[in-house]
Amino acid sequence: MHEYSVVQALLDQVERVAAPHAHAAVRRVVVRLGDLSGVDPVLLATAYDCFRVSTPCAEAGLEIEREPSRWECASCGRGLAPGSPLQCPSCRGPARLAAGGDIVLARVELEVP
Amino acid sequence: MCGTCGCEGTATTLTTVEVEERVLSRNDTRARHNRAHFREEGVLAVNLMGSPGAGKTAVLEATAGALGDGRRLGALAGDLATDNDARRLTAAGVASVAVNTGTACHLDAEVVHHALHHFPWRGLHYLFVENVGNLVCPAVYDLGQAVNVVALSVTEGEDKPLKYPVMFKGADLVLLTKIDLLPALPFVRVEAIEDALARVMPRPRMLRLSARTGAGMGAWADWLEERRRELAPALPPPASAVAS
Numbered sequence A: 001m002h003e004y005s006v007v008q009a010l011l012d013q014v015e016r017v018a019a020p021h022a023h024a025a026v027r028r029v030v031v032r033l034g035d036l037s038g039v040d041p042v043l044l045a046t047a048y049d050c051f052r053v054s055t056p057c058a059e060a061g062l063e064i065e066r067e068p069s070r071w072e073c074a075s076c077g078r079g080l081a082p083g084s085p086l087q088c089p090s091c092r093g094p095a096r097l098a099a100g101g102d103i104v105l106a107r108v109e110l111e112v113p
Numbered sequence B: 001m002c003g004t005c006g007c008e009g010t011a012t013t014l015t016t017v018e019v020e021e022r023v024l025s026r027n028d029t030r031a032r033h034n035r036a037h038f039r040e041e042g043v044l045a046v047n048l049m050g051s052p053g054a055g056k057t058a059v060l061e062a063t064a065g066a067l068g069d070g071r072r073l074g075a076l077a078g079d080l081a082t083d084n085d086a087r088r089l090t091a092a093g094v095a096s097v098a099v100n101t102g103t104a105c106h107l108d109a110e111v112v113h114h115a116l117h118h119f120p121w122r123g124l125h126y127l128f129v130e131n132v133g134n135l136v137c138p139a140v141y142d143l144g145q146a147v148n149v150v151a152l153s154v155t156e157g158e159d160k161p162l163k164y165p166v167m168f169k170g171a172d173l174v175l176l177t178k179i180d181l182l183p184a185l186p187f188v189r190v191e192a193i194e195d196a197l198a199r200v201m202p203r204p205r206m207l208r209l210s211a212r213t214g215a216g217m218g219a220w221a222d223w224l225e226e227r228r229r230e231l232a233p234a235l236p237p238p239a240s241a242v243a244s
Helices: A005-020 A041-051 B023-040 B057-067 B085-091 B109-116 B164-167 B179-185 B191-200 B217-228
Strands: A027-032 A061-066 A069-074 A097-101 A103-111 B013-022 B044-050 B073-079 B095-100 B125-131 B149-152 B173-178 B206-208
Touching: A005 A027, A005 A103, A005 B013, A005 B023, A027 A041, A041 A061, A069 B085, A097 B095, A103 B206, B013 B023, B013 B191, B023 B044, B023 B109, B044 B057, B044 B217, B057 B073, B057 B085, B057 B125, B073 B085, B073 B173, B085 B095, B095 B109, B191 B206, B206 B217
Parallel strands: A027 A061, B044 B125, B044 B149, B073 B095, B073 B125, B149 B173, B173 B206
Antiparallel strands: A027 A103, A069 A097, A103 B013
């Protein structure tokens, strides 16, 4: 259940983003979550609701944009079918994860007086 | 004034700040710091992960003998509680300290960094970070290691790589442990495990081991020595590596 420590990192990160904006209130936090990031979206939302109390995110909704994973050949860029061996059927090169491996803070919406 | 209609109200505006930064960027920074320390000192840091009971500690106990004299080994043994693993490893010749995480299911770069402040890691040739037994959470955190190794025991079944792809996609090597038990497991086919790994690991590499019989330990020691040579000047051949 590492989502709790991921959320702690997220809340700290949002606080750093909001800090230069005096008297701003955080209204929305948008996270892009890859299917192969190792972070579960439901647990992330639960952990966020649990921890945002008494933080600058107390009144801010969390929006999770799911990013599907996509493997492609590291050499020729050919996309690989989901579930297939991670070797390019054309050039036999190893695949690389082109999308879906990360959890990223995409943007923060602030209400500024 | 609010700027819209000239009233004296408390109108506010919404501003969007584009961030596009990894949520674990602070951990990444600390991991880079750890990695720089390891590189400067020529220490090969190995993040050893796997399920509870996969045989991580047993492999490390046997690794001391497999690498032989002339290699200085250390370990941080991560567990929620007890120093049992650290004591076992110290008895086996691997200088060790327990890193108790309380309720946390993984180690992170900060925890490793803190542990290093209390552990004489400089001068080691190999530092093994035995992560908390767990096939999920440790995969998410970079510790500053040079390599990720996942211990997968034959008793865990054929499809663990497919069920836990995040753990295996980041592995540089999988150690298939407890192969001495295979005769008692007719429903576990090693080729099915290899096929599963090929679907989740871009560069699948697996070694079959038995810490109990010593099978495969020589190949594991060779793999470690190769990785260390990529990082630091070659060491003289070990005086008495246990052949297997």
